[in-house]
Amino acid sequence: xxxxxxxxxxEEIHGYPCxxxxxxxxxxxxxxxxxxxxxxxxxxxxxxxxxxQGGFGITYIGWDLAMERKVAIKEYYxxxxxSRNPGSRDLTWYTNEQSRQARQNGxxxxxxxxxxxxxxxxxTNVVRVRDIFQENETAYIxxxxxxxxxxxxxxDKTGPLTWKQAKDIFLPxxxxxxxxxxxxxxxxxxxxxxxxxTPDGRVMILDLGAAKDLAINKGASSAMVVKGGFxxxxxYAQQGGSGSWTDVYAMAATMxxxxxxxxxxxxxxxxxxxxxxxxxxxxxxxxxHVIAALQNAMKLNARExxxxxxxxxxxxxSKSAHASRPGANHSGSQKKANAVVIxxxxxxxxxxxxxxxxxxxxxxxxxxxxxxxxxxxxPTVSHVEPTIAYTKPTAPSSNPTKPTASTVPEETQxxxxxxxxxxxxxxxxxxxxxxxxxxxxxxxxxxxDVQEDRALLLSRYALDSQPYNSAYxxxxxxxxxxxxxxxxxxxxxxxxxxxxxxxxxTEVDNGASQNNSEWHTKGCNNTEDMVFLLxxxxxxxxxxxxxxxxxxxxNYAVSMGADTRTLDDGVxxxxxxxxxxxxxxxxxxxxxxxxxxxxxNAVGNGYLSVRPAIWxxxxx
Numbered sequence: 220x221x222x223x224x225x226x227x228x229x230e231e232i233h234g235y236p237c238x239x240x241x242x243x244x245x246x247x248x249x250x251x252x253x254x255x256x257x258x259x260x261x262x263x264x265x266x267x268x269x270x271x272q273g274g275f276g277i278t279y280i281g282w283d284l285a286m287e288r289k290v291a292i293k294e295y296y297x298x299x300x301x302s303r304n305p306g307s308r309d310l311t312w313y314t315n316e317q318s319r320q321a322r323q324n325g326x327x328x329x330x331x332x333x334x335x336x337x338x339x340x341x342x343t344n345v346v347r348v349r350d351i352f353q354e355n356e357t358a359y360i361x362x363x364x365x366x367x368x369x370x371x372x373x374x375d376k377t378g379p380l381t382w383k384q385a386k387d388i389f390l391p392x393x394x395x396x397x398x399x400x401x402x403x404x405x406x407x408x409x410x411x412x413x414x415x416x417t418p419d420g421r422v423m424i425l426d427l428g429a430a431k432d433l434a435i436n437k438g439a440s441s442a443m444v445v446k447g448g449f450x451x452x453x454x455y456a457q458q459g460g461s462g463s464w465t466d467v468y469a470m471a472a473t474m475x476x477x478x479x480x481x482x483x484x485x486x487x488x489x490x491x492x493x494x495x496x497x498x499x500x501x502x503x504x505x506x507x508h509v510i511a512a513l514q515n516a517m518k519l520n521a522r523e524x525x526x527x528x529x530x531x532x533x534x535x536x537s538k539s540a541h542a543s544r545p546g547a548n549h550s551g552s553q554k555k556a557n558a559v560v561i562x563x564x565x566x567x568x569x570x571x572x573x574x575x576x577x578x579x580x581x582x583x584x585x586x587x588x589x590x591x592x593x594x595x596x597x598p599t600v601s602h603v604e605p606t607i608a609y610t611k612p613t614a615p616s617s618n619p620t621k622p623t624a625s626t627v628p629e630e631t632q633x634x635x636x637x638x639x640x641x642x643x644x645x646x647x648x649x650x651x652x653x654x655x656x657x658x659x660x661x662x663x664x665x666x667x668d669v670q671e672d673r674a675l676l677l678s679r680y681a682l683d684s685q686p687y688n689s690a691y692x693x694x695x696x697x698x699x700x701x702x703x704x705x706x707x708x709x710x711x712x713x714x715x716x717x718x719x720x721x722x723x724x725t726e727v728d729n730g731a732s733q734n735n736s737e738w739h740t741k742g743c744n745n746t747e748d749m750v751f752l753l754x755x756x757x758x759x760x761x762x763x764x765x766x767x768x769x770x771x772x773x774n775y776a777v778s779m780g781a782d783t784r785t786l787d788d789g790v791x792x793x794x795x796x797x798x799x800x801x802x803x804x805x806x807x808x809x810x811x812x813x814x815x816x817x818x819x820n821a822v823g824n825g826y827l828s829v830r831p832a833i834w835x836x837x838x839x
Contacts (some may be wrong), residue, residue: 220307222257222265222282222311222627224282225237225239225240225242225267226242226255226256226257226267226268227240227241227242227247227267227268227280228240228242228267228279228280229267229280229282229289229364233408234693242268243255243524246409247268247808248691249269249690250269250272250691250806250821251303251305251803251804251806251807252296252303253269253277253279253303253307254266254277254294255306255308255309255487256268256302258308258416258499259283259284260292260352260354260355260359261350261352261354261359262651263271263283263284263285264281264282264283264284264290264292264350264361264597265281265282265284266279266281266292266377267279267280267281267282268280271347272292272296273786274294275296275297275325275329276293276294276296276297276329277293277294278291278292278294279291279292279294279604280292280294280364280783281361281363281364281584282347285732286563288364289364289761290349290361290362290363290364291346291362291363291364291365292359292360292361292362293360293361293362293789294330294357294358294359295325295326295357295359296310296357296360297325297612298544300312300325301357302803302818302819305804307354308355309355309358310356311356312356316460320561326353326358329358329360330351330360330495333351333801334351334364336348336360337388337399338402338403339398339399339402339404339499339676341400341548342395342399342402343395343396344391344392344394344398344421344422344424345399345423345424346363346365346415346423346424346425347362347363348360348362349361349362349363349410356797358768361527364418365415365418365422365423365549366417366418367415367416367631367742368390368415368416368478369411369413369414369415369416369425370409370411370412370413370415370473370477370685371412371415371581372413372415373416374411374476374477374480374588377441379477379478379479379480379503380477380478381478381503381504382478382503382505382506383476383502385474385478386402386535387420388414388416388422388477389419389422389470389473389474389477389535390420390532390535390536392424392470393470393528393531393532393535394412394425394467394528394532396409396424396470396528397527397528397529397532398643399424399466400466400527400528400552402465405461405462405463405465405466406424406466406469406602406614407454407465407466407469407471408426408446409449409466409469409470410422410446410449410469410472410628411424411473411476411626413426414427423606430740431547441793446469446484447470447778448472448476448482448483448484448485449469449471449472449473449476449482449483449538450468450485450486450488451464451465451468451469451486451517451521452487452490452519452521453465453521453525455486458630459547459678460597462521462526463520463526463527463528464521464524464525464526464527466524466528466721466723467516467524467525467526467527467528467530468516468517468524469529469766470516470531471512471513471516471517471525471531472517473499474513474519474575475495475513475517476820477500477502478500478503479499479500481496481499483517484494485778487653487778489519490519491654491655491656492656492728492798495517497510497513497514497828500513506537508534509535509536510535510573512525512531512534512535515534516531516534527724530647531578531645538745540808544838559823563634568738572723574721589625594832602781606804612635620741638669638674639666639704639828640666641665641666641669642666643663643664643665643666643679644664644674644676645661645662645663645664646655646661646721646835647661647662647713647714647718648660648661648662648678648777649662649682649683649709649712649713649714650775651680651682651773651774651775651776652773652774652775653773653774653775653777653778659712659713662678662682662713663678663679663680664676664677664678664679664833665678665679667675667832669837672836672837673723673834673835673836673837674834674835674837675761675810675832675834676832676833677753677761677830677831678830678831678832679772680772680773680776680780680830681770681772681773681781681794681796681827681828681829681830682709682769682772682773682776682829682830682831683709683775683776683779683781683828684772684776684777684779684780684781684825684827684828684829685703685704685825685826685827685829685831686700686701686823686824686825687700687795687797687808687820687822687824688700688820688822688823689699689822690821691821691822691823692806692823693805693806694805694822695729695742695743695801695805696727696729696742696743696746696752696799696800696801696806696808697743697746698742698743699808699822701752701797701829702746702751702799705748705750705751705752705829705831706748706750709750709831710749710750713831721835721836722749722750722834722835723749723833723834723835723836724747724748724834725747725748725749725751725833725834726745726746726747727746727747727748727751727799728745728746728754729742729743729744729745729746729754729799730742730744730745739803740800740802740803740804740805741801742754742800742801749833750831750833751799751831751832751833752797752798752799752829752832753798753799753832754798754799754800754809755798755800755809755817756800757798757813758798764815765814765815765816766815767815768795768811768815768817769786769813769814769815770793770794770811770828770830771791771792772792772794772828773796776794776828776829777792780825780826781794781795781826781828782794782795782826782827783828784814786813792815793814794813794827794828795810795811795812795813795820795826795827796809796810796811796815796827796828796829796830797809797828797829797830798810798811802819802820802822803819804817806821806822807819807820807821807822808820808822810827
């Protein structure tokens with residue numbers, strides 16, 4: 220079938236590059252796992268270029284052959300769960316037999332997104348769903364294609380808006396969300412990248428994928444959806460009781476960001492004392508009644524917050540709105556109410572991952588906590604010196620003590636035990652519990668190898684979340700930004716000068732011996748690193764089986780974007796963590812999946828975790 224439209228913009232063309240948008244398939248750099256250009260879905264939708272990708276889906280521009288119009292096609296593609304061979308349409312799921320039901324549940328929840336959106340199809344400011352179907356071992360949603368740019372893209376180009384500019388965007392958006400609420404839905408993910416500005420001046424509400432039907436379980440959510448700076452405290456709890464007030468907070472936070480150019484502190488940080496800088500609004504000439512409206516809408520205590528979009532709209536339009544002035548003290552009764560809500564939210568944050576979890580995948584039974592030696596390392600200029608008696612490892616406490624000389628009675632104190640493989644040692648400090656006010660926590664390391672006077676250490680927990688490379692495309696361990704980050708930002712943050720002196724500069728083998736044996740891709744030049752990642756082959760060498768590779772992230776890593784899945788015990792959240800080895804091609808890198816299997820992902824994905832490795836000198 221001859222198709223004379225551009226796969227980039229779906230306008231008619233007679234050859235590439237496209238005279239309208241400049242797109243040229245021969246020059247376009249796209250991940251090799253996307254659908255091929257020109258693929259036909261459901262017998263009527265032609266697939267074009269990828270428009271964007273989230274943790275659970277890929278969105279393409281498309282063409283509806285039956286209706287002869289542009290469409291947006293969203294494909295269910297949960298990163299880290301599936302793959303697709305270049306040029307193929309079918310997905311390959313590498314989950315085990317036990318997780319088939321979890322996979323189906325995830326797919327059904329994806330399709331449920333379309334059904335939610337169809338409840339508000341009659342609203343002119345909400346993207347309309349046209350079709351849903353299953354094909355290629357996955358599911359698809361077809362929506363109207365909206366021309367324009369997101370508010371985020373606009374702000375990236377123009378910087379902060381004046382109130383005169385902002386009100387033309389936000390007053391219609393607030394009115395649209397009031398209608399969404401009246402239809403019985405809460406969006407739960409309002410932010411600058413989910414408001415689309417069209418050429419004809421309309422504001423469209425995008426991505427109701429996180430929406431919650433208020434008729435179900437009274438709005439309580441079994442899956443957390445959190446976007447730092449824009450989500451209120453109740454979204455950090457799995458049973459947070461979201462409602463219209465949840466979207467009110469997010470809309471006000473989006474307005475604050477648009478007017479100041481600054482993302483507000485996260486709800487967690489605000490609960491721990493970090494203030495919103497309301498003075499930035501005054502400096503920008505925002506009217507006092509609008510500042511008051513935003514203060515009322517962003518109160519941490521949901522009961523005291525503006526409850527509906529209609530109220531928020533009224534306060535933004537009325538000069539009689541009042542709120543506490545920037546920096547003013549709250550009343551004693553308000554402090555008490557806030558303390559109850561904040562205490563609950565912080566407790567829930569400590570127990571749960573602050574991430575979008577759409578389904579639970581079946582996993583191997585977690586192993587019982589090990590009964591290995593915990594050696595507290597007291598760093599000196601030349602070695603890691605264990606000084607504490609044997610104890611059973613535990614998860615990092617929310618307020619651990621710094622390494623000090625042992626206070627264990629002499630008769631029970633270990634006599635400087637040697638560091639052995641599988642010991643847990645403490646060395647360096649890094650933020651882990653997500654509470655910066657109590658300082659960084661001691662880093663626990665798993666001893667993987669001991670060679671005479673040196674030991675190979677791997678962080679016991681995933682400490683942070685970073686992309687392998689800051690941009691998508693071809694890269695290697697030698698050139699990637701993650702290597703640079705580990706040996707500069709992380710290195711400086713985690714270790715004192717004395718501790719740094721104990722860390723050896725390692726010639727990291729990236730040559731033929733480290734080629735990816737699974738996908739037969741080649742490594743790169745050897746590198747000299749103080750901090751590095753394990754290779755694909757290292758995970759065979761140092762771990763007995765895949766269960767041993769399962770790793771949990773710190774609360775801080777989760778707050779930085781680390782994606783997780785809950786293990787079968789219903790408690791443990793496991794992370795995906797990067798390896799330095801190449802993936803199935805030059806645009807991907809290897810990683811360890813949450814269930815301990817290994818796979819490959821695009822280097823620019825920022826939701827994978829980091830487990831640093833170091834060689835250190837040890838006591839004789």
